[in-house]
Amino acid sequence: MTYTTAAVLGVAGAVLVDLAVLRTRLVRRRVFWATYPIVVFFQLISNGILTGRNIVRYDPAAIIGLRLVYAPVEDLLFGFALVLFSLSVWVWLGRRGVQRTPAAGTGSPLLRLLHRRRSR
Numbered sequence: 001m002t003y004t005t006a007a008v009l010g011v012a013g014a015v016l017v018d019l020a021v022l023r024t025r026l027v028r029r030r031v032f033w034a035t036y037p038i039v040v041f042f043q044l045i046s047n048g049i050l051t052g053r054n055i056v057r058y059d060p061a062a063i064i065g066l067r068l069v070y071a072p073v074e075d076l077l078f079g080f081a082l083v084l085f086s087l088s089v090w091v092w093l094g095r096r097g098v099q100r101t102p103a104a105g106t107g108s109p110l111l112r113l114l115h116r117r118r119s120r
Helices: 003-021 030-052 073-095 109-119
Strands: none
Touching (some): 003 073, 030 073
16 A cells, blocks of 8 residues: 555545544534644644655655655645544544543542642
8 A cells, every 4th residue: 555545545534534423523614724724834844854854754656756845745644634533533522521521630539639638
């Protein structure tokens, strides 16, 4: 399997998870597309450093060959899939109340025990 094929499958899988499996529908929201360029900007910087300094190399036979800031365009596809999948799971868990209660820092039984001992 080429890097290009894997990248396209990653995007397709992430979109499928977003729209059909978790039904978070982030790709249909304007706020997602309005903020995604921020992610792309920093991704291009990090990819440019890693590939421009030959820290990461790609087999020319496995990629299309089109590069953006030294990195193959397939890296942008993988980045998109990673961000979309992560945010979809985060939103899905948040809708189920996983992040709402207990509040951060108070949910662990060990933390509650330590807090009680300090307040005595």
